[in-house]
Every structure is written in C-alpha cells, then in structure tokens.
Amino acid sequence: MEQSTFFESRTPRPLAARLRPRDLDEFVGQQHLLGEGKVLRRLIESDAVSSMIFWGPPGVGKTTLAHIIAVRTKAEFVDFSAVTSGIKEIRTVMQRAEDNRRFGQKTIVFVDEIHRFNKAQQDAFLPYVEKGSIILIGATTENPSFEVNGALLSRCKVFVLQALQTEDILQLLKRALSDPRGFGGQHIEIAPDLLQMLAAFANGDARTALSTLEMVVLNGNEENGVTTVTKETLEQCISKKSLLYDKNGEEHYNLISALHKSMRNSDPDAAVYWLARMLEAGEDPLYVARRVVRFASEDVGMADSRALEVAVAAYQACHYIGMPECSVHLTHAVVYMSLAPKSNALDVAYMEARQDAASQLAEPVPLVIRNAPTKLMQELEYGKGYQYAHDTEEKLTAMQCLPDSLAGREYYRPTDQGLEGRYKERLEEIKAWKKAHRG
Numbered sequence: 001m002e003q004s005t006f007f008e009s010r011t012p013r014p015l016a017a018r019l020r021p022r023d024l025d026e027f028v029g030q031q032h033l034l035g036e037g038k039v040l041r042r043l044i045e046s047d048a049v050s051s052m053i054f055w056g057p058p059g060v061g062k063t064t065l066a067h068i069i070a071v072r073t074k075a076e077f078v079d080f081s082a083v084t085s086g087i088k089e090i091r092t093v094m095q096r097a098e099d100n101r102r103f104g105q106k107t108i109v110f111v112d113e114i115h116r117f118n119k120a121q122q123d124a125f126l127p128y129v130e131k132g133s134i135i136l137i138g139a140t141t142e143n144p145s146f147e148v149n150g151a152l153l154s155r156c157k158v159f160v161l162q163a164l165q166t167e168d169i170l171q172l173l174k175r176a177l178s179d180p181r182g183f184g185g186q187h188i189e190i191a192p193d194l195l196q197m198l199a200a201f202a203n204g205d206a207r208t209a210l211s212t213l214e215m216v217v218l219n220g221n222e223e224n225g226v227t228t229v230t231k232e233t234l235e236q237c238i239s240k241k242s243l244l245y246d247k248n249g250e251e252h253y254n255l256i257s258a259l260h261k262s263m264r265n266s267d268p269d270a271a272v273y274w275l276a277r278m279l280e281a282g283e284d285p286l287y288v289a290r291r292v293v294r295f296a297s298e299d300v301g302m303a304d305s306r307a308l309e310v311a312v313a314a315y316q317a318c319h320y321i322g323m324p325e326c327s328v329h330l331t332h333a334v335v336y337m338s339l340a341p342k343s344n345a346l347d348v349a350y351m352e353a354r355q356d357a358a359s360q361l362a363e364p365v366p367l368v369i370r371n372a373p374t375k376l377m378q379e380l381e382y383g384k385g386y387q388y389a390h391d392t393e394e395k396l397t398a399m400q401c402l403p404d405s406l407a408g409r410e411y412y413r414p415t416d417q418g419l420e421g422r423y424k425e426r427l428e429e430i431k432a433w434k435k436a437h438r439g
Contacts, residue, residue, distance in 0.1 A: 011337055015214040016207045016346065018181045019172070020064055027068065028206070029168040030061060030161055035162060040065075040159055047073050049108065051129055051136040053144050053153070057322055058163030059205030062139035066110040075106035090124045098132045107134045114138035114149035122149045129155050143320060163204025163284075170199045172206055188217055190229040197231075197247045200282040201238050212238060252283075256291055259334070263292075264299050268338035275334050276327075285326050289315035292333050303418035330360035339419030349411040356406060363403040396430065398438040 021027045024034060033040040043049050049069055054062040056411060070077040078093050109125070111117070128134045129152065136156060138144075144153055164172075173195050176182035197208035198216070198265060202209035215237045220227040249408040255278050262270035280305035289311070314333035318326040387397035400407055414424035 005130040014211065015176060016210040019176055019179060019210060020067060021061075022071070024069060027061060027064065028171050029164045029302055035159070035160055038139060044069055047075075049073070049090055049135060049137070051134075051156045053114070053138045053140060053148065053156045053158045054161055055140055055142075055144050055158055057163050057204060059207035059209075060140055060161045060164055061206070062161060062173075063112055065312065066112075066137055066139065069108065069163060070110070073106075073108055075108045076100055078107060078109045080109060080111045083148060085090075087121060087124055090121060094124065094128045094133065095130060098131075103135045104402045108137060109134045110137045110139070112139050113141075115140040115142040115144070119149060122152050126152050143249050154266075164202075164206055165204070166196070166199045166282075169202050169206065169209045170195060170203070173199060173209060176210055176213055183217060186217075187226045188220070188229065189226060190216075190220075191231075194229060194231060194234050198234060198238070203282045255283075256288070259288070260291065260299075263295055263334060264342065266338050266342070268335045271338045275330055279323065279327055279330070285318040285323050285330060288330055289318045289333070292330070292337060295337055298347045299342055299344055299345040300337060300340045301343045301420070302414060303341040303420040305419065307340050341420070343415045343417045343420050345412060345414050345420065348413070353411045356409070360405065360439070362402070363405060366400060366403065368399060369401055394433065396433055396437075398434045400438075 024044065027034060030036065035041065039328055044065075054065060056062055066079075070079070076097075078097075078305050080089075080093070093107075093109065097109070101108050111125075114122070125134070125136055126149070129136050136152075138148065138156065140147060144156075144158055148156075177188050177190070178184050199209060201212065202302040216229050216234050217227060219237060220229045221233070222228075255274055259271055259274040259278070262268075262274055275288065279285060293308070293311040293315055296307040311333050314326075314329045317329035320326075367381050368383065368385045370377070370382040372378045377383075385399075385401050389395050389397050402409060412427075414420045414427060416424060
C-alpha cells in the first residue's frame with residue numbers, strides 16, 4: 001500500500017486522472033459492452049462480476065472500468081500492477097483473500113498489464129481463481145490468447161474494448177473544457193476545428209487526447225483572463241502540421257485512391273507518401289491493410305501470388321501490434337505491391353462471370369457434376385458420366401462443367417506479366433488437350 005506525502009497534496013494530478021469517469025454514465029465509448037442492457041453493464045451494476053480480462057489498445061478505459069467496479073462492489077478490491085508486483089506480493093494478497101473467503105467476504109483482484117506477468121506469476125493466481133477465493137480482473141493491450149496462460153484464460157471471460165471513435169474523443173475534450181475537475185473554472189478559447197484536429201491526432205486514445213489538451217492549454221496565449229489556443233500552438237504540441245483529412249469525408253477516399261493508384265502505377269515513393277499521410281492523420285491501420293489485401297488480388301493477382309501472402313501478413317501484424325509500430329509492416333506491403341508485376345485478370349474474370357451469373361440465375365448445374373447422395377438422385381442420373389480427374393494419367397478430363405448456354409465461355413484470360421505468363425502457358429495446354437479429347 002502506498003503512503004501519500006505532504007508534497008503530493010500540493011501537486012495537481014494530470015488532467016486524464018482528474019477526469020477519470022466516476023460511474024458508467026460518465027464513461028464514453030464501448031457501447032457494445034456498456035450500452036443499456038449489455039452484459040458487462042449488467043454485471044457491473046448488479047455487482048455480479050466474475051473473473052474477466054479487458055483487452056484493448058491504450059487509453060480506451062480498461063483501468064477506468066476496474067475503478068468503477070471498485071467503487072460499486074461490496075467486495076474487497078485489490079489493485080495490482082504487473083510492473084511492480086512479484087510472487088511474494090501475490091502470495092500475501094492471495095492468503096488474505098483466502099481468509100476473507102472463509103468469512104464470506106469476496107475479493108476482487110485487478111491486475112493492470114497482466115501480460116507483463118511471467119508464467120510463474122500467472123500460475124500463482126490459478127488455484128485461488130479455481131477455488132473462488134478471488135475474482136480476477138486483468139487488463140492487457142496484448143492478445144490474451146498469446147500472453148495469458150491457457151488454464152487461467154479459460155476461467156476468465158474476455159471483453160474486447162475498441163479504440164474510441166473521434167466523436168467519443170471530442171465528447172471527452174468538450175467535457176474537459178467545461179467540467180470543474182478540468183478547465184471548467186477557466187475561460188479557454190479553442191476553435192472547433194482545432195478540437196477536431198486534436199481528437200484525430202489521439203487515434204482513439206483518451207489519455208493521449210486529454211494529455212495533449214492539457215499541454216496546449218498550458219501553452220496557450222493568456223490575456224485578460226482568457227486563454228486562447230491557436231493552431232500554431234497545437235501543431236507545436238503535437239509535433240506535426242495539420243493534415244487535411246477526415247476519416248468520414250471526401251479526403252478519406254481521395255487519399256486511399258491516391259495510394260491505390262500509386263501502387264498500381266508501380267510508384268513506391270508516391271505510395272509510401274500517401275500511406276504516411278493517412279497514418280499520421282490518424283487513419284485506422286487495419287483499414288489501410290484491408291485495402292492492400294484487396295489490391296494484392298485485384299491488381300497483382302496471379303502475376304505474383306505471394307503478394308496476397310505479404311498483404312495478409314501485414315494485416316495480421318497491424319492487428320497484433322497496432323500503431324505506430326505497424327507502420328513499417330504497411331510500408332513493406334505497399335512497396336511490395338508497387339514493385340510487383342501487375343495483372344487485373346482475376347478482377348476482370350469475376351466481373352464478367354458475375355454479370356452472367358446475375359442474368360442467368362436459373363441455369364441448371366449439368367447433371368454430370370451434380371452430387372448424388374440418395375438413390376432417387378442416382379435414378380435421376382445425377383452424377384452420371386462423372387469423370388474423376390485423379391484417376392487419369394494426365395489428371396485431366398474433357399468433361400463440360402459450365403451450363404450448356406455458357407459452354408466455351410472464357411472469363412479468366414491470363415496476361416504475360418510475371419508468373420502469370422507460366423499460368424497462361426499451362427492454361428493453353430489444358431485447353432488444347434481438352435479440345436483434342438472432347439468428342
């Protein structure tokens with residue numbers, strides 16, 4: 001237990017700490033968990049929490065939820081830090097919890113950054129969670145599937161917290177300017193577009209948003225009791241120029257279009273620039289990664305099938321570690337796509353096939369390739385004449401798989417780009433063989 005000092009009482013707490021929500025009504029975001037009637041809200045309001053893990057990026061309310069539970073619960077609440085606590089401290093608290101249990105008293109143990117505990121430290125909790133001596137609440141920014149022992153994880157419900165939306169961050173910033181715990185007692189002038197810029201810079205992190213607001217207010221121009229925050233002050237505090245960007249507006253689509261077309265035009269320098277423009281303006285890296293995955297098949301395709309592997313790997317890297325670390329993985333993928341040989345043959349093939357599929361929805365599946373699991377279907381000649389390609393020496397048959405009305409139709413027309421040239425040769429060989437062996 002920490003002891004406060006005389007000097008602590010004179011040192012103002014950071015804005016983020018002063019404005020920490022005191023109850024669920026003040027909590028912003030995570031409506032999928034805390035909206036009216038949602039399961040986590042019901043558990044907290046009824047003081048019926050069970051062992052659980054809060055998993056999400058920094059600054060989204062994991063520790064705040066634990067504090068709200070601490071205020072509402074009738075159980076003893078113990079706050080642990082995985083950074084400063086060792087096996088000895090864990091065992092001391094566990095023994096106290098076991099004593100409480102014998103007297104009918106519940107103990108909730110909150111472990112912040114539980115992923116920092118090693119296996120031995122996590123194992124120390126396990127028997128007490130199993131016996132019900134403690135209710136364990138862990139908070140982590142890392143995937144608990146990889147960072148929390150399987151036995152312990154199986155006894156905890158995992159709640160996934162999401163990065164806050166820009167609107168959520170704006171709500172917090174406006175509250176900070178009006179709430180007496182924040183700057184409510186001061187006259188602060190800051191333009192709405194600057195608040196929007198600050199909210200976008202925070203990238204879903206409430207702590208970053210409030211810390212930055214505190215910095216810009218402290219560095220604002222004070223005159224006649226009014227503190228004015230200018231664009232220049234904000235740009236200095238966030239160490240970047242304002243980027244013209246709106247995740248929900250036209251510029252959002254302009255920039256992703258610029259990235260896509262730069263990669264298509266095999267211009268890695270332009271592609272990396274547009275990537276940086278989006279990421280530094282607060283764009284969700286997973287959104288960019290999804291677009292790169294699409295590009296890998298739409299614009300590279302069979303010319304270099306490894307492009308899809310690189311794109312999917314970059315998406316997974318973004319999911320695991322987030323910004324700012326994942327910027328290099330996206331750069332890797334974007335440069336690879338830019339330098340890869342290009343072919344849109346797959347996209348063209350699907351678009352043409354889709355048009356035929358939409359206009360000829362009633363075309364029957366040829367009997368020869370229908371499944372025949374029942375005697376009736378066999379009597380109706382489902383599957384009659386089917387040829388199993390693996391039974392032939394060439395691993396090919398001349399069997400027609402398209403409906404009669406589309407027989408001979410070609411959708412996939414490979415190019416000579418990259419590796420697709422090899423597939424083109426293979427396809428031409430297959431078609432020639434089938435033509436020669438078709439009655």
